[in-house]
Amino acid sequence: MTSSHGHHAFHLVDMSPWPLTGSISAMMLTTGLVKWFHQFNPDLLILGVTATTLTMIQWWRDITREGTYQGLHTKAVTIGLRWGMILFITSEVLFFFSFFWAFFHSSLAPNVEVGSCWPPAGIQTFNPFQIPLLNTAILLASGATVTWAHHAIMESNHSQAMQSLGITVFLGMYFTALQALEYYEAPFTIADSVYGSTFFVATGFHGLHVIIGSTFLMVCLYRLYKCHFSATHHFGFEAAAWYWHFVDVVWLFLYISIYWWGG
Amino acid sequence: MASLIARSLVLNSRRGVQLTSVRFANKMMADPMEHATGLEKQELLSKAAGNENPFDMRVYKRVSGDQTNPTSVPSFYERRLVGCICEEDATSINWMWLEKGESKRCECGYWFQLADAKPMV
Numbered sequence: 001m002t003s004s005h006g007h008h009a010f011h012l013v014d015m016s017p018w019p020l021t022g023s024i025s026a027m028m029l030t031t032g033l034v035k036w037f038h039q040f041n042p043d044l045l046i047l048g049v050t051a052t053t054l055t056m057i058q059w060w061r062d063i064t065r066e067g068t069y070q071g072l073h074t075k076a077v078t079i080g081l082r083w084g085m086i087l088f089i090t091s092e093v094l095f096f097f098s099f100f101w102a103f104f105h106s107s108l109a110p111n112v113e114v115g116s117c118w119p120p121a122g123i124q125t126f127n128p129f130q131i132p133l134l135n136t137a138i139l140l141a142s143g144a145t146v147t148w149a150h151h152a153i154m155e156s157n158h159s160q161a162m163q164s165l166g167i168t169v170f171l172g173m174y175f176t177a178l179q180a181l182e183y184y185e186a187p188f189t190i191a192d193s194v195y196g197s198t199f200f201v202a203t204g205f206h207g208l209h210v211i212i213g214s215t216f217l218m219v220c221l222y223r224l225y226k227c228h229f230s231a232t233h234h235f236g237f238e239a240a241a242w243y244w245h246f247v248d249v250v251w252l253f254l255y256i257s258i259y260w261w262g263g
Numbered sequence: 264m265a266s267l268i269a270r271s272l273v274l275n276s277r278r279g280v281q282l283t284s285v286r287f288a289n290k291m292m293a294d295p296m297e298h299a300t301g302l303e304k305q306e307l308l309s310k311a312a313g314n315e316n317p318f319d320m321r322v323y324k325r326v327s328g329d330q331t332n333p334t335s336v337p338s339f340y341e342r343r344l345v346g347c348i349c350e351e352d353a354t355s356i357n358w359m360w361l362e363k364g365e366s367k368r369c370e371c372g373y374w375f376q377l378a379d380a381k382p383m384v
Contacts, residue, residue, distance in 0.1 A: 071301020
């Protein structure tokens with residue numbers, strides 16, 4: 001072996017400023033949220049979001065360079081990356097579990113304050129068989145196209161991978177646009193009883209995750225276009241696909257329990 | 264004349280179809296071995312050459328292990344940490360430094376010796 005790398009399969013990372021800028025900007029972001037909520041001044045929040053975004057872009061750019069251009073992602077390293085993604089998605093499942101808990105806590109035995117019924121008295125809910133059902137179909141279709149993209153990558157078919165991943169990103173953005181329209185036309189707000197609170201917190205965080213997942217897939221589309229992936233080296237794409245399936249499954253639970261059963 | 268026109272039409276349309284099919288053929292991605300670089304490529308190359316354990320990650324089976332027949336442990340360096348699982352159901356590993364050139368005895372009685380490790384590829 002000729003490289004200066006030690007005789008082992010692991011990736012000992014170089015010094016990096018991003019953990020420091022990440023910590024500082026996460027602190028600014030959360031403190032900025034509190035400042036915004038209490039003093040109606042978003043300045044610190046904007047600074048925090050900007051600094052967090054810049055940290056994310058540059059940190060992941062470095063990881064892309066390490067994996068794609070420096071060849072530091074051996075089999076053993078990718079196993080570590082896989083475990084990281086599995087544990088991250090597990091933590092996300094628990095995050096959404098708490099919102100479902102809040103929803104069922106309020107809806108299974110409705111308080112007298114909301115009229116002892118669910119949906120609460122005076123709340124006009126969405127028809128689950130209109131836009132929400134279309135959104136279900138869109139996300140299910142995007143799950144199929146992202147699998148198509150994966151098979152195309154595993155068969156080294158660049159053209160089909162670009163097409164199918166492009167369609168997946170489009171479907172993700174279509175979903176977001178429809179949700180924005182639904183929010184715009186909603187006959188209730190986040191301040192309308194516990195229905196509005198649980199509805200907008202659960203579907204809002206899901207929408208945020210769809211935006212994150214679409215961004216993740218868009219980064220993969222760019223990296224695919226730039227030929228960063230091969231038939232056996234594409235964990236970045238697989239992680240995005242896992243995340244996308246997770247977002248899809250959360251939507252199915254939201255649709256069934258909040259839109260359909262609870263609507 | 265009519266036959267000439269018909270002939271050129273047929274030829275031209277066929278040419279168009281053939282060119283179009285080439286233009287719309289699927290572009291393929293690089294071969295994984297060509298695409299890889301650095302340590303990742305070395306790992307792939309040594310696996311392709313039949314070495315399923317390029318980073319020396321597996322546990323070595325001890326040989327009889329008396330002083331004249333020590334278990335040989337490969338190392339790229341002058342000294343290396345070696346862990347001996349003294350008994351089959353031992354709950355801890357006995358670690359020791361092994362220097363190149365001299366064999367060493369674990370407290371359980373087995374002997375070890377460093378050997379020159381071969382480059383991965």
